[in-house]
Amino acid sequence: MRKLITAMLALLVAGAVFASGAKEQGTVAAGGAGTAGGGEKKTVTIWSYWETVKHQETLAKVCKDYNASQDKVEVVVKYVPFADFKKQLSIGAVAAELPEIVIIDNPDHASYSAMGIFADITDKVASWPGLSQYYEGPLNSCKLNGRLYGIPFGSNCLSLYYNEDMLKAAGAVPPKTWDELKDVAAKTTKGNVYGFGISSLQNEEGTFGFLCWLWGTGNTSFQIGNAGGVKALSLVRDLANGGAMPKEVINWTQGDTMNQFISGNLAMMVNGPWQVPTMRQQAPNLKWNVVQLPVGNVPASDLGGENFGVIKGDKVAEALDFIKFATDAERIKTYINDFGYIASRKDVAATQFTNDPVMKVFAAQMASAQPRGPHPRWPEISDALSLAMNESIIGIMTPEAAAAKAQKTIDAVTK
Template sequence: MKKFAFAKVAATSSLLLLASACGGGGGESTGDGEVPAELTVWIMGDSQPNIVEYFDEAEGAWQESYPDSGINVEFIAWPDVQTTLTNALAGGDSPDVIEIGNDQGANWASQGALVDITEAVDGWDEAADLDQNALEFAAYDGATYGIPWYSGVRTLYYRSDWLRDLGVEAPTTWDELTDVAEKINKEHDVPGFCAPTDFTNGIASFIWGNGGEIAVQNGDQWEAKLTDPAAKEAIEFYAGLSADDTVSPSSALGANENDGCLNDMANGNLGMYIDGSWARGAWEGVAEDPAVLDNIDTTVLPGADGPAPAFAGGSNLSVWSTTENPEAATELLQLLAGKEWGDKFAETAGFFPAYPELLTQDKYTSDPLKKAGAEQMQSTQFFPATPNWNSADQDQKILPKVVLEIAQGGDVDDVLAKYNEQLQETLNKPVE
């Protein structure tokens, strides 16, 4: 197996360089479509050994067609993504191919950071088998700027031994969720369900699970829907869970699922919470008694009257606008995001493939912690497909603030009216 050398890169982010030892790096592209000696790929997250091995093998597949070309992979820590990409757009170090969170694509495309790959995708056979909603979410202003690489959904995790002893099934409705949470609290004297307020994905599922919407597009304008009856009922219900410390831990107020719920679940101090398929690895890092983890199972998200949709998270692969090798970069992107290597990455990283037909594979349906996720992948929705969603969610945290203020006693109608107006103004700001 090829060896990888790691080195710090001089930048404002904590970028890790995964330098190919036999890829023939350092060659110059002619700019005429020829494949260069090296293509750089930026990946978000840490350089985990299994991910390094994936790219080692993917480079071998690339070199079957282009033996004199290598792949240089750089890992960017998630907290540094915004700064690093902004610097790249301003003329700093930049990649050929880049992983972009699927809810970030429109933002970067609107800034001219990504290459329009519509023609290449239209002529690519495997595009027809991708999740078409995810592919559409990778578009901006009528053009395609990315290919879905993997998907991730959240499901409801619960203590299967506790529910079994209580003689109840995993909840699939809000009433059942409340009932089971109360029974867990009464029997085990711990919160039955964790409802963190800084949790847009979870809040959104409650809205969608009641038939509500966050915002809808009418022509060129976005109309915020937080004050609509369905959304209002869902937000008020979720905030009520957050405010009740017999249902949800007080530490979840103002917190996300990682800070407010995960540790308690891993250590037997919580009955249920919402998280993704990647949670198992995080539990293992904090569990004082690993045996607890064997009693955690998962099911699809509960809605008002039945299973609720989840946000289809995940990442796209895109071509960065300053690449000198757009044709080769697009071809590498198609290799990595194709069925074979897209599925391999999803399995390696603990996510799901972006191809619905692959979700029926035994490796997803036979694993208890993956089975519910594979089922949940059949019921997904997306956030408003506008670059301004990043401002509404990441910068202003509109949904988290709505829930927190209501949970802390704010008037429901006043809070919703205020933030509904803010959301609508934000989503309709001109995109420069």
């Protein structure tokens, strides 16, 4: 409780400008006529940070279809910019100005569950058909201490892209193990071309990539100070020290990494399926493909995507009714591809991308994708992990020293 109060006070100070945020964002009446008058319908508001027009249009259609399917609830969507989303959600909890549903980045779900914002829906959805069809990773991202506080919306993960011509010229094939990754990266490094690249920023984006290696040793998100953590950090250190990966990756976003790849400056990169449409549009003549990530000790990838979080309050039943509608298997099939997401349900994912071999690789990779954390203080843990990765890549610390330092920080948070 003391940690909760401290967190709330800190967030309240940081977000004193809440009134200029979500309340001023445009509200979309997904049913077309806005909230029904005369108190006939209860209003359920969804907060979403999606700024892509296609995403907004697709979500609005799902809500419109739900509104037309019954006469008790009107769902409306409120756009809140991603940069403000977490602050406004935190301050909204203090000010009692929250929606009924939020679409939330999956690593943040546990933090807000611990703050008491989300309703425990474990027993309410236990009998839902298809609940067992969810991939373990996405479903676990909705949990805290074994209890369920949301339902996965859609997911993505990371896999390995490679330039077919560059690997062929080097007499190499896509790597399946870490040793093969280092070997192929070295063979394809030539002139201005580096063999491998991955976003390694010292933030959540960098952690997102690094965890594939950490988990690949069999470690959890909270273990780095052991032999497995040193092994993961040594992998990125060796790639950089050997010249197969530029040390500039510590400044590259995932978009930067993609741009380097389609410009012909990288033979291989780790990235997600959201890059596929852009690559096909911007580099139609580039010969590239995707395979699952090389394996260390165990297969691993990082889970991205969003969840439906149900706000604790007097409209939990109405919120869940909409979510049950939206997450029906047949209905998901009608919209999930428009988001460029892999369905979090295995039965739906199996039907996606039947004529798209690239996206099928990402769908198969989902079986080894894990959620970051989850932990109420995940941002602090993430910062320690990405810092250790950065320090190892640029060489200001040995992997052993960086691992020990990060573990000390993580232990202070988790113990």
